[in-house]
Amino acid sequence: xxxxxxxxxxxxxxxxxxxxxxxxxxxxxxxxxxxxxxxxxxxxxxxxxxxxxxxxxxxxxxxxxxxxxxxxxxxxxxxxxxxxxxxxxxxxxxxxxxxxxxxxxxxxxxxxxxxxxxxxxxxxxxxxxxxxxxxxxxxxxxxxxxxxxxxxxxxxxxxxxxxxxxxxxxxxxxxxxxxxxxxxxxxxxxxxxxxxxxxxxxxxxxxxxxxxxxxxxxxxxxxxxxxxxxxxxxxxxxxxxxxxxxxxxxxxxxxxxxxxxxxxxxxxxxxxxxxxxxxxxxxxxxxxxxxxxxxxxxxxxxxxxxxxxxxxxxxxxxxxxxxxxxxxxxxxxxxxxxxxxxxxxxxxxxxxxxxxxxxxxxxxxxxxxxxxxxxxxxxxxxxxxxx
Amino acid sequence: xxxxxxxxxxxxxxxxxxxxxxxxxxxxxxxxxxxxxxxxxxxxxxxxxxxxxxxxxxxxxxxxxxxxxxxxxxxxxxxxxxxxxxxxxxxxxxxxxxxxxxxxxxxxxxxxxxxxxxxxxxxxxxxxxxxxxxxxxxxxxxxxxxxxxxxxxxxxxxxxxxxxxxxxxxxxxxxxxxxxxxxxxxxxxxxxxxxxxxxxxxxxxxxxxxxxxxxxxxxxxxxxxxxxxxxxxxxxxxxxxxxxxxxxxxxxxxxxxxxxx
Numbered sequence: 001x002x003x004x005x006x007x008x009x010x011x012x013x014x015x016x017x018x019x020x021x022x023x024x025x026x027x028x029x030x031x032x033x034x035x036x037x038x039x040x041x042x043x044x045x046x047x048x049x050x051x052x053x054x055x056x057x058x059x060x061x062x063x064x065x066x067x068x069x070x071x072x073x074x075x076x077x078x079x080x081x082x083x084x085x086x087x088x089x090x091x092x093x094x095x096x097x098x099x100x101x102x103x104x105x106x107x108x109x110x111x112x113x114x115x116x117x118x119x120x121x122x123x124x125x126x127x128x129x130x131x132x133x134x135x136x137x138x139x140x141x142x143x144x145x146x147x148x149x150x151x152x153x154x155x156x157x158x159x160x161x162x163x164x165x166x167x168x169x170x171x172x173x174x175x176x177x178x179x180x181x182x183x184x185x186x187x188x189x190x191x192x193x194x195x196x197x198x199x200x201x202x203x204x205x206x207x208x209x210x211x212x213x214x215x216x217x218x219x220x221x222x223x224x225x226x227x228x229x230x231x232x233x234x235x236x237x238x239x240x241x242x243x244x245x246x247x248x249x250x251x252x253x254x255x256x257x258x259x260x261x262x263x264x265x266x267x268x269x270x271x272x273x274x275x276x277x278x279x280x281x282x283x284x285x286x287x288x289x290x291x292x293x294x295x296x297x298x299x300x301x302x303x304x305x306x307x308x309x310x311x312x313x314x315x316x317x318x319x320x321x322x323x324x325x326x327x328x329x330x331x332x333x334x335x336x337x338x339x340x341x342x343x344x345x346x347x348x349x350x351x352x353x354x355x356x357x358x359x360x361x362x363x364x365x366x367x368x369x370x371x372x373x374x375x376x377x378x379x380x381x382x383x384x385x386x387x
Numbered sequence: 388x389x390x391x392x393x394x395x396x397x398x399x400x401x402x403x404x405x406x407x408x409x410x411x412x413x414x415x416x417x418x419x420x421x422x423x424x425x426x427x428x429x430x431x432x433x434x435x436x437x438x439x440x441x442x443x444x445x446x447x448x449x450x451x452x453x454x455x456x457x458x459x460x461x462x463x464x465x466x467x468x469x470x471x472x473x474x475x476x477x478x479x480x481x482x483x484x485x486x487x488x489x490x491x492x493x494x495x496x497x498x499x500x501x502x503x504x505x506x507x508x509x510x511x512x513x514x515x516x517x518x519x520x521x522x523x524x525x526x527x528x529x530x531x532x533x534x535x536x537x538x539x540x541x542x543x544x545x546x547x548x549x550x551x552x553x554x555x556x557x558x559x560x561x562x563x564x565x566x567x568x569x570x571x572x573x574x575x576x577x578x579x580x581x582x583x584x585x586x587x588x589x590x591x592x593x594x595x596x597x598x599x600x601x602x603x604x605x606x607x608x609x610x611x612x613x614x615x616x617x618x619x620x621x622x623x624x625x626x627x628x629x630x631x632x633x634x635x636x637x638x639x640x641x642x643x644x645x646x647x648x
Binding site: 007008011012014015018019047048049050053057061062063064068 | 421456459460463573574575576577578579580582583
C-alpha cells in the first residue's frame, strides 16, 4: 500500500496551498459578507490549470488525476469554501461530462474555454419537485426537427448567475422514470433561457445559486450531450466524481475549523492558562484531527479507485458522507472552543460552521449517500417504488 | 538567449531547525525543503527573458538526491531543462568548491546569461554567484533589482546605500538577483505534468572532469567548526505605573540594560 502523495501531487499541493493562503484567504471574510467573489480569480485559477484539473492537456486542461483534484479542492476550501464550490461545479459537473460523454466537436468547442476560466459552467438537474428523486424531473425537451425546444424550471443551480455554459437534464421521451432523460449543453445566449430567483444562502455565500428558467428554449440539434435517453446515466456518472470533490471540499472546511481552533486554543487564556491546556479542548481537537484523517483516507482512496478506471460509486458516497459530516461536526466543535467569539462574525469559525452545512446536502444528501451505500451492500431488494 | 539559472534546495525558512547531536550540520529528518526563495526570482527572471527574446532556460543545482525536487519545481514553473550535479564528494565542498563544480557544468554548454539568487537562505553566504563568475571568466552584477538586456550587454540596477547604481555588463555575464526584481509565478498544472516528463540530467564530478582535489573537502578553503542555536529570546517585560514614571524607567532600562541609547 502506498499512502504518500507523489512528487507531482506534493508540488501541486504546495502551489495551491500558497495561492489559497496568499491570494484567497485574505478575501474570505469579505466574500462571505458581500456574497460575491472577484471574477478575475477564475482566470487566475484557469491559468494555474485548476478549472479543468483532470481534463487532458490536448483539450486545454490540467492533465492531472482525481487525487490531484482532491488536493486542489481541499486546499481551496481550507481558505474559502464558496470558491471551492464554484471550482467543483466547473470541474466535476461541466468539464467531466463533456469530456466523458461529449463528441469531439463539443470537446473542442467547450473544454478549453471552461478549463481556462474564460467561461464558467453550471449544472441544471434539480427541480422544485425533483431533488433527491432526480429521475422524476419534469423539464421537457421536444424534438422539433432541426432543433430542440426545452421547457421547465431548474432550481438550486450553483454558478447559475455567472455561468456561460449550462448542462441541462430534460425529458425527451414520455416514459416515466430515468429512462426518458437526456443531457443537453446550453449557452447563456440561447433564446428562451433566463435566470430566475437568486437565492440567499446560509453558507458558501460568495457562490451564486439561482433558478434557471427555460421557456421555449431553442437549442441546436448538436447540443445533445451523449445519447438520447441516456441522460440519467450521464448525471449519475457525473455525480460519482462530483461527490469525491465535495468530500475534499468538506475536508478543507474541517481542516480550517481544526487549524483555527488549534491557533485559538493556544492563545486564549482562561483561569490563568491557555485553553489548550484543558483536556476538554484537547479531546475536541484530537477527535477533529482523527476524523479528518479518516475522511481524507476515504476520499483519497475513492479518488485513487476512480483513477484506476474502476467503479467507485459506493466509495465516493462513503467519502462524501463521512467527510461532510466530519466538516459539520468539526465546525460545531470549533464554535464551541471559541465560545462567544465563535458565534460572531469577527472570527472565521462562524463562517466555517455555515459553510460546512451545505456539504451534507448538495450533490446528494447524507441520506442519499447512505441509500447508495446500502443498495451496494443489500442489492436491489431494498429498492422500493418504480425506479 | 541561452540562460542558465542556479538553484539550491534549502530548508523552508519557516521550519524549526534542529542541530545534529554531533554539532556538525543540521538534522534533516522531517525537515521540509524548498527551492531557495531568491532562486525562484532567478527562475522567474529567466522565464520572462525567454518569453520576450526566445531561447531556453536550463536549471542547474549541486546537491544531494533531494535537490531534484528544487529542479522539478523550477521545471514546473516553465524551465526547459535541468542538470543535477550529484556527487558524494560535494558534501564536503565549500562555497568556492560548489562554484567550481557549477562553472565546469555551465562552461560545458552554450550560455549567454547565468542567473543566481543573491544568496541562499540556509547559510546566507552570497559567495557562489560571484565565485562562479570568476571561474567562468564572466563579468557579474550582484543583488540586481532590475535587468534589461541589450545587444551583447545587459543593464543591471542595484540598490546601494541611498541610490540606485546602474551597471552595464557584457554578455555572457553572471547576474545575482534580489527578491524585489519580480514576483515569481506559481507552477501551473500543465507545467507540473511537463516537469514530470522532462528528464533531469545527472552529472558527477568525474563527468565534469573535476577531481576531489579541486572540489571536495580537501580543496575547501573554509571549514565549518560547529553549529550552535541562537540564544532563546527572552520574554518581554511590561512596565506598569503612571505614564511619566514608566517612560523614565523605560529610558533608563534602554540605556543601562539594553544599552541601545
